[in-house]
């Protein structure tokens with residue numbers, strides 16, 4: 089699926105998913121535009137089917153249409169997904185800005201981690217050289233409140249504990265709120281997507297320059 093968000097979409101159209109974050113947890117928080125605290129735009133998770141589509145597109149190892157993993161059977165799925173997203177965004181934004189999350193925000197993250205661990209198990213490859221988190225099928229069948237987004241939480245923990253966290257950045261567009269890992273050679277990436285936020289800033293600078301040139305009195 090191509091990255092990027094079209095500027096104008098019909099009201100009932102869902103913007104496409106974007107994969108510019110550089111980590112699963114970042115692509116997850118980048119499923120809405122964080123215009124300002126509590127003000128969101130371009131919501132991708134409007135229905136449980138949207139969440140399921142994202143999980144499938146992100147390659148999460150859940151069978152998307154199997155009844156036991158059917159988000160649509162869970163009326164709380166969308167609310168819970170958005171809540172997880174907001175909690176992750178709060179903590180990660182602090183980290184990107186170099187500020188300290190408040191205790192309550194860290195506590196909320198720890199609650200999600202407990203839930204994620206309860207629904208997954210660590211599995212090794214045959215050689216034992218590579219280990220991954222996998223859905224704990226026994227537990228997920230036993231518990232009605234399944235948690236298919238557990239791997240998103242694990243991704244956040246791995247990022248927070250890795251050296252990569254030093255290159256976590258917040259998009260320079262203050263009305264965007266997207267997060268990404270700056271893996272550019274010069275480590276000077278400013279925008280989530282150049283063709284979206286970067287292009288808008290460029291156009292704004294151009295308009296400002298043009299206005300100041302026009303309003304300057306002509307030299308005698």
Ligand SMILES: [Zn+2]
Nearest residue numbers: 259264280285
């Ligand atoms: Zn942006």
